[in-house]
Amino acid sequence: FYLTPPQVNSILKANEYSFKVPEFDGKNISSVLGFDSNQLPANAPIEDRRSAATCLQTRGMLLGVFDGHAGCACAQAVSERLFYYIAVSLLPHETLLEIENAVESGRALLPILQWHKHPNDYFSKEASKLYFNSLRTYWQELIDLNSGETTDVREALINAFKRLDNDISLEAQVGDPNSFLNYLVLRVAFSGATACVAHVDGVDLHIANTGDSRAMLGVQEEDGSWSAVNLSYDHNAQNEHEVERVKMEHPKSEEKSLVKQDRLLGLLMPFRAFGDVKFKWSIELQKRVVESGPDQLNENEYTKFIPPNYHTPPYLTAEPEVIHHKLRPQDKFLVLATDGLWETMHRQDVARIVGEYLTGVHHQQPIAVGGYKVTLGQMHGLLTERRARISSVFEDQNAATHLIRHAVGNNEFGTVDHERLSKMLSLPEELARMYRDDITIIVVQFNSHVIGACQNEE
């Protein structure tokens, strides 16, 4: 049994989303042309989330991918809330005051973010009031703290990440009289999520990363070829610096038990994450919250389980590592993706496939037989493969979809094999996770003309 190409396409395209930055008569032209995003679930339901929004009170655009674990609650909450925390962190004092005054007097609020959402990307209605109150507390503190300094993006990103994680933790400790919300905040806190967020403002690109999702810049060399530049470091056991950091933060006696089988305390793959209070709270706090919590939480073996060798919490942080990059005209696109993509594809291939897709040049150099010895059969095979490559390009209107097609369907020759694609996509739910992880991709395309112009101005 095979899926037909249209069936394959409908699966691949179910979650695709594209956004083109509108042009305003040459004014306010963005360094971002637009972005394509897509998700392919392996878990049911999918535990990845994605977000994209334009900051309305400051300049810049925010894009992020979030990889949840132990459920999707934390990733969902982070995808809804993090950009507000970042946007608020970036706001000047006057704007914060204006907003607070508006809330105080019940006037209409200045819009902070314009979201670019796929219909499947939902926001929790029930928790919005709770989330809003936490956010308001944050900006009230920012107003009180008024340092008078201009906001640094790096700092804003770090503060926003840390503050949100703190709020998640606090909300779970305090609880909520509404039993649904009470259960929700606990689920958010006890599950976890990594985050990889990009903030683009003119030629300034900031990547804030927590965990093992990855940001990669696609660069076109002078000869037209494509290369990849990493703009984030994975926070996992493969990253020596990260292992070093964790060891530094805990007594020497725990050195051996900290990282086991490439996992934090032998359990967690990412070394930084939102939520995951089991790796952050003291044992007493965990026990108190679980016991006083709703029955569902009490009956859950996972939440009751205390990690082994748990002596000096917290073991986990949501603090991001921030990389700043000045965009150059040769920087054509940015790929943000969860580890589901990077497990299957090398970044160099990602750069080439997306680069060729976006430029529409598929390196279909005309074939010339010349003096070579080529048989009819060989030529036929070659032509069939080229045709397949062309047709797969024509099928996708979305760079992220195109990338997923390659990630899932590539054969050993680096071309999409329909049979393989069909097999991978028709795996039953319970098997899918064994062959592939959730994949979430955002491909941001830069406007080289604007970037070139900005460069000249500076």
Add this chain to the structure above:
Amino acid sequence: AAGMFLRLLSDIQWRAANPKWRGMSSSRRRTSTTAEPHPVSLPAQAQVVICGGGITGTSVAYHLSKMGWKDIVLLEQGRLAAGTTRFCAGIVSTARPLSIERKMAHYSNKLYEQLEQETGVPTGYTKTGSISLAQTQDRLISLKRIASSLNVMGIPCEIITPKQAVQLHPLINIHDLVGAMYVPEDALVTSASVSLALATAASRNGVQIHERTSVSHVTVQKGHVTGVETDRGRIQCQYFVNCAGQWAYELGHSGEEPVHIPLHACEHFYLLTHPLTEPLSSSLPTVVDPDGRIYVRNWQGGILSGGFEKNPKPLFTEGRNQLEIQNLQEDWDHFGPLLSALLRRMPGLEALQIMQLVNCPESFTPDMRCIMGESPTARGYFVLAGMNSAGISYGGGAGKYLAEWMVNGYPSENVWPLDLKRFGTLQSSRTFLRHRVMEVMPLMCDLKVPRWDFQTGRQLRTSPLYDRLDAQGARWMEKHGFERVKYFVPPGKDLLDLDHSKTFYKPDWFDIVGAEVKCCKEAVCVIDMSSFTKFEISSTGDQALESLQYLFSNDLDVPVGHVVHTGMLNEKGGYENDCSIARLSKRSFFMISPTDQQVHCWAWLKNRLPNDSNLTVEDVTWKYTALNLIGPRAVDVLSELSYAPMTAEHFPSLFCKEMSVGYANGIRVMSITHTGEPGFVLYIPIEYALHVYNEVMNMGQKYGIRNAGYYALRSLRIEKFFAFWGQDLDAFTTPMECGREFQVKLEKGMEFVGQEALLEQKQNGVYKRFTMFILEDHDTDMDLWPWWGEPIFRNGRYVGKTTSSAYSYTLERHVCLGFVHNFDEKTGEGLVVTTDFINQGEYEIDIAGQRFQAKAKLYPFSSLFTQRRRKDEVELSGYQRE
């Protein structure tokens, strides 16, 4: 690429008798880049200058010189046989759709076969035979139709099973085949060598050949060719022959008086391979797999395989290119689907090593037929070009016909389907040609089904009622660029889409047309017939009458207001045109002829009418919209609209009168319908067209009026035994041969063109006779439908072919029209055909190899059709066109 050219060149053993010629031949061996002095200067004048040294140009030179014309100069811009001819696959195949094409190919085959012996130049001629494969039943039917036609021409041909095919050619994979056609006498040649052999023979006969000489333009004075300007000087000449292949279009347009030669080049690819491990025999038959769009021939132990892809690449749309050898890019991706088809057909070739993919441009024409004949505007300007990638197959025969045309004034066969004058300026737009050839080239391999309509280059000429009719469900076909209605699809009824409507059997519109026919018989129908060619001829004195009396066989000296059906005959009495002429006044005439006569008839009149400023001919085709009201209630509709009595007593048949219809005045009403049914044709100045149409439709409502199309008209005219010019009638058919003696007035008191020939026929009898056949044991629902070109058998012997056919809804039978000959049993010579000969025979019509009994009739079933007629003139078997 260079390797292959050397290889082809080395095949050519060059020997020439003419010393001048030898000088040239040795020069062409040297590298082409060195500028060398031209060994022989051009003559200042010649009778004929031929431009183009490919297969067509050398063939014309060869045949002209054979027919005794010696003062001929052939100019070639590069080297002989260096254009498309050089790259040609060299397949000589007689399996062609048109009768005239089969004749040309057959002649070419015979010519090439003996050419080496005649000239001493090896031509690589090998009689390999060819196998055409059928992957579908429909394809097999089309092959069977061709096989029937080839057999009656005396060309051996048989339908074989897939197993027999694999015995003839062991490489063929037959698992998906339903049958095949084997033509054992088809051949292979080295095309460049054939061309050189023809040039050699021509040169021995005195033709001067000059290479590296390009024609810049042709000079014309007073409508006659006077000479050519070349890059090496001027040559005065009486005749010019444009054989410039894909450059013929541009050459035609280079002069002051443009000659429109509608053709356009497309890239054409074929593959050459190294020899097989066990080299293929040079006698292995050529394989044509039209469903796979490919052909495969043996080539130097390996294969040569090309095809006609679905997505052709037209080129040189902007013109300009004058390169000698078009060494274009190989495009493997483009060739991919054809390669797939090749490996599917011959999987054993997988391991065969590629030598080269050759890209050679071929020129294609708007209707897939080649172009020959004389320019309608410049006398002495002849053309032979646009071979649609069959230059080798047609070259010999086409050259012969063109040479005959030039020497005798007419070719020995009816070449109207190929005549340059079937086109006009309207087909020479580059955009039109580019779009059309992209449709034509794939058609080379597409199934050729009855009633095919081109899809590109449409909606060029339309009636003012086009949108109105289209909104009422009209389905359209095109003739000479003019959109004409086939039938009207009633609301709520759906027809098959284009691809699925292709059939050799009963078509999906059968009931729709049946209903339109019924309405014509019982009530009244309107058919828009605006496409007809309309001329007005008038003079200050009697010049118009005198000239027309000379050019037409019927007596035109009739009272004003009368309409006369008459042939426009040639010296042999054959129909050059078939018209209705109304005498508008003493000194002016209104002439209606078939749509595609616009160029031909104009040229014919212009060349023969006296050059008299008091005599004017005007093409008024565009000025009038014609509405044909057919049916017994047409009288009522028209009399209500005009407040004039329209009954036979007041408005007899074959009568013409200007009157008012509705508010519109000056409508030319004629009591003819081109079907034999009662009714009228209204010639309406175009600004009144919509008004009159609306009035007619509104008034007609209570009489059950409806729209109808040409398919209904066709059924009506064929069951009435009406012949149609261009389909049934041609330049080789006389009125005597089609029962129209009553339209010839031998004693009208003055001489007319064709009179002598007709007199002779009247005395000695005719050699063929137009006959109507009613199919007896034919099941309309189950059996293949006749089309045209089906062989007719009398008492088991072949006597002729059908020329048109239709289902008669009145007779509930198929009716075929065609010509019966009387071939001598021993010699095959044509004998006189008498009425008794027709009547005393048992007839069968062969449809794709299956024979159906047919009843022959020389007169229509008049009893079945009641109608009012003028006593002295009977519209019966009179005249028809569509």
